[in-house]
Amino acid sequence: MLTKLTILKSLSPFSFHSRFIPKSFSSGVAAQELDEEPLPSEWYRIAYGKLIKLTHVLKNIEQVNGRTTNTIDGSTITDDYIIGQMQSFNSLAKSFIGSPSMQSIHGDFFVKGSERSSLTLNSLTKVCxxxxxxxxxxxxxxxxxxxxxxxxxxxxxxxxxxxxxxxxxxxxxxxxxxxxxxxxxxxxxxxSWMKPPPLNRVEKPVAxxxxxxxxxxxxxxxxxxxxxxxxxxxxxxxxxxxxxxxxxxxxxxxxxxxxxxxxxxxxxxxxxxxxxxxxxxxxxxxxxxxxxxGSVEDVVFEVHGGVRVDDHGRFCLYIGKILSCRDEGMVMNGVKQLSKALGVFKFVWESAGMVGVLKLRGHLWCVGGEERIIAYRGNEFYVHGIRL
The missing domain is CATH 1.10.400 (GI Alpha 1, domain 2-like)
Structure with a gap:
């Protein structure tokens, strides 16, 4: 096992993104470095109408760690039509997240296609x-x-x-x-050595x-x-x-x-x-x-974001989740799912004694949602509305 001293000597804070967090976190980035061309305004108008329709189809349905689930009873949905509709919804929503109009809300985050790809958190490349x-x-x-x-x-x-x-x-x-x-x-x-022996009883030996x-x-x-x-x-x-x-x-x-x-x-x-x-x-x-x-499911989030250094020299890890509706219960479920993922990154960062502060930020998007910030377990979660 690597010691903390070994990690501190071999890893600088700037190597966190490429060497310290799970390999899958940075995979695919090189293939999509160029920004995507903005789509025509007519495309967004038609796509937004489709998103509105899908929110009705997907009422009480959400993505939980890669599974399509029913929010009422927590059961896994296996209907191929519903799963397909959820995939279509996520795909359209990601196009809106990368649109020029959304940049005015969350800056130049999530602009690259690679930053809007999903991520399954299922391994660690470096642990102390x-x-x-x-x-x-x-x-x-x-x-x-x-x-x-x-x-x-x-x-x-x-x-x-x-x-x-x-x-x-x-x-x-x-x-x-x-x-x-x-x-x-x-x-x-x-x-067993504190228990009294059995009286007048011969027990069969257990293999x-x-x-x-x-x-x-x-x-x-x-x-x-x-x-x-x-x-x-x-x-x-x-x-x-x-x-x-x-x-x-x-x-x-x-x-x-x-x-x-x-x-x-x-x-x-x-x-x-x-x-x-x-x-x-x-x-x-x-x-x-x-x-x-207390769970063993791999953590999955729809928008994997990245790591940047802010103006104060702090490392900012940002990831995101797409919600099929703006219901308050679903918003909080999304916050809790992102919190799990953020917690894993923070735990590993602090365990290795990395130099520098890691700031954690989660983003959630839903059609028609109001812009707001939710504080949960010491982290900030930004709720964004997808709109034309």
């Missing part, structure tokens, strides 16, 4: 030694369970009774049972268990669902967590052992994961998300 705390045993197990719970909810939403889906649910059930057994062993109210069992279940689960296109993002998360499981597969998890032995096993898990997971590890990033937010 401080991030090794995410491999603590309870965080590791909790993240694995959350991955499986998310997958199970997605399968239930799709409602398919096909053989792969049914087999997948059985494997998930077996995996969760394993975690319950592990929890019984390592989270007992009192260690020792290892994390190899979970590796096998994750492998089978991946094979079972890898052809299901609508579960692609969930399967990628399974693949990411397999990376860590392979590192600890030989660690034994035994019943009825001393409290000291339980702690030793937990330390082995932490040590192996801390040593083995690389800087570009998606598994490590999943553990980071679980540590910061």
């Amino acid at each position: 030694n401080f991030l090794s705390i995410f491999t603590q045993h309870h965080i590791w197990r909790g993240a694995l369970e959350e991955v499986l719970r998310d997958l199970e909810r997605e399968i239930d939403t799709l409602g398919s009774r096909s053989e792969p889906f049914q087999m997948g649910k059985q494997i998930i059930s077996s995996c969760m049972k394993f975690f319950r057994d592990v929890d019984t062993i390592s989270s007992s109210d009192s260690p 020792p268990r290892t994390w190899e069992e979970v590796v096998e279940m994750f492998v089978d689960l991946t094979k079972c669902l890898e052809r299901e296109e609508k579960l692609a993002t969930r399967v990628l998360k399974l693949e990411a967590m397999k990376e860590g499981l392979y590192q600890i597969r030989d660690i034994t998890i035994e019943r009825d052992v001393s409290y000291k032995e339980v702690r030793r096993q937990d330390c082995l898990v932490q040590r192996k994961l801390s040593k083995s997971l690389g800087h570009s590890s998606r598994c490590l990033f999943t553990l980071l998300l679980y540590y910061l937010h």
Whole structure:
């Protein structure tokens, strides 16, 4: 693992954009350096009418980390027509964000096509030694369970009774049972050496268990669902967590052992994961998300912006989100989603001891919205109205 001193020596503040944040953040920028030509005013007039119509079609529907969801019950929408309409809405909205009229509102930010492209935050290229705390045993197990719970909810939403889906649910059930057994062993109210021996009862010896069992279940689960296109993002998360499981597969998890032995096993898990997971590890990033937010979904935002230095020498990270309507609940949902992404960047920046202040700014756009600023968890979020 890199130490803070090593990072400070090798990375200047000016290298943050290209070397310190996830590689996907800067990918594609070189290919679209030139500003796009403004579209004719007639095009904007026709497109704006289309946007108005789409806001009615997409009422109570929003994008959450790349998924099209129903705001009423939080369910994932799988209807191809609705998903297509959401994609059309986002595409048209991005053209308006880059228009000359919008520059008068947010300056020359988001002018380049590359700045208006979406970004999935799913890995880190550089992390410092401080991030090794995410491999603590309870965080590791909790993240694995959350991955499986998310997958199970997605399968239930799709409602398919096909053989792969049914087999997948059985494997998930077996995996969760394993975690319950592990929890019984390592989270007992009192260690086994403090418990009185059983009276006049001979218990059958329980065979020792290892994390190899979970590796096998994750492998089978991946094979079972890898052809299901609508579960692609969930399967990628399974693949990411397999990376860590392979590192600890030989660690034994035994019943009825001393409290000291339980702690030793937990330390082995932490040590192996801390040593083995690389800087570009998606598994490590999943553990980071679980540590910061208690969730494991990759963070997705529609407009990825960039990093600039303002007049006061502060580094300004700006990202954005497109909303399908100006409903206050949807606006706040968007603010919270951007806040998660901004929080990840800030955490990594501060953990590495980077020189300079990182100023975080989120932008949200909705048709007909009023220009305003929302303060949330110490950051500023600018709400912009898309209009002719």
